[in-house]
Amino acid sequence: MYIFKLAFRNILGAGLRTWLNVVALSFSFVAIIFLQGIYTGMNDQVEQATIDAFYGGGQFWEKSYDPYDPLTLDDAHAPLPASLEDLVKSGQAAPLLIRPAAIYPEGRFRTILLKGIAPQQNVLSIPSSLLKDGEGLIPALIGTRMAKSTGLHKGDELTIQWRDAHGTFDARTVVIADIVRTSVQEIDNGQVWIPLDQLQSLSAMPGHATMVVLKRNTQPPAMLQGWEFRSLDYLLQDLHAVVRSKRIGGSILYLVLLFLAMLAIFDTQVLSIFRRKKEMGTLMALGMTRWSIIELFTLEGGLHGILAACVAALYGIPLLGYIARTGWELPGAADTVGFAIGEKLFPTYSAGLIVGTTVLVLLVTTIVSFLPTRKIAQLKPTDALRGKMS
């Protein structure tokens, strides 16, 4: 205990040098927790938004459907099996029909995915009820990104061209019933949503769907012939992989911060050992073992970490708490990166994150503090008292 008291007194006695180290280290604490919180919050936010808007409680895909292969879309449609039909009737599932199509906004050709959704569905958060009335024309919904990239506005008329089940071209004029404000790319970019029954009828695919989205917490029916169930784990795996890679990329920043802080601690320790040789000799002359002195100096270094954690808590808790409540407003360009984040990002700080970061920083600080003290193991008390390092 006396070593702890001595160490504490020593680092407080070092004054400004200690506090500079502590403040630098506290920045690392706050930055690491903030960045980790950002990535966790981003993952949670994107996951929730995508589930609400498109993934639901999992999806049944028609067996030939592959979202990464547009060539499969022509054949990716089939009538619903009875068990899925029952779920749709009870409001537990929503069928979607997807057809490749082309639009001509401002006379320019652009390929899109034409998606049919039932206006009365309540499985997904897409405001499909707006598709009920087109005043004689087919009502259509598009997302904000799609509206921006095509220059379309609510009430605009748009020609869509696609092929029916027999390969015959059809072209209709739709009216943009509304622009859906969404952060979920899966329902926005390059997509136009129209009523399912109209798309089925115009495409000569009555009762057909490309996928069926289940409501959250709905038990999926057992294996269905011609349909494959894609669980949320499967659907979200890409998102998780992206967040994981972003987290690894982001960790470079806090590794640099941590490295700088550790460099300061290391320098302080080297300087202490160099300047306090006579003190070490005196302590040895008074009966302290070399390892007790190593312990003392290592503890002094480690205490920087504890003090830094306290200082970080002092300004970090209010600061990070404020950001968690109000969110971090993203610049406009962030909308184009393909993540369903929205205008604000709300970081999430878990207890595990805070405890884990604290333990990590303390551990690294202690190790870095220990490294320069190994020299003390070879120190002779007589040399030390004369201010020499043997």
Place this chain on the structure above:
Amino acid sequence: MRRLLWSIAVLISSVCCGQTPRLPQGASGDEILKKVDLNMFSENKIILSRMIIHGERGSRTVEAKSWQRGTRESFSEFLAPARDKGTKMLKLQDMLWTYSPSTDRTILISGHMLRQSLMGSDLSYEDMMEDPHLPHLYTATVSSEEAIGGRLCWVLDLAARKEEISYFSRKVWVDKARYILLKENLYAKSGKLLKTMDIREVMEVKSHWIAKSILYKDALKEGEGTEFFVDSIVLDTTIPDYIFSKAALRK
């Protein structure tokens, strides 16, 4: 009966004289369409052509040489511009391959890719894949008569014979004397006009009237369309078999 005999007599005499047989007044749309088909097709042909593609950022000219055998086999090699020189396309039955010298790869164009524009023009790859024999695909009715560029034409409304067809209906203007289409409109199932083709100049080669200058236009797209010129054409010539093989793409 007399009308039938008259028709047969006219047909025989025309064929014997090597001229396009003329149909009597009041001929049915299907008969006219068959005559158009008869005029349009030859056993083999070699064509040197130019395509001027008018885009948003200006126009560019693509030159090509094509070998055609019947309607199911064709081989094209692009000669200009330098960027596209050496690009080749082979159509065999329902399959279409392209070869790009820059990548030295042969690609089968299928599915969604067939809908892409051909070299940035108003034509798609699948327009090339269509069966050009209109009587196989459509029934025709004469709706009116109109003059185009001083040529008197029948206006035929074509309705699809079967469901598996790209364009549900067409409207064609057929030169009454030459049995060549001078104008064609292609419609979607909804009746919306999708594409137009205007023949601006024709030429006679071996008793066939052939389009020399055509303007293709995607009616839904803005722009001036794509102009197609036949610079030279050789009909009913011998084309070696190897031309219509995948090996020819890499030669």
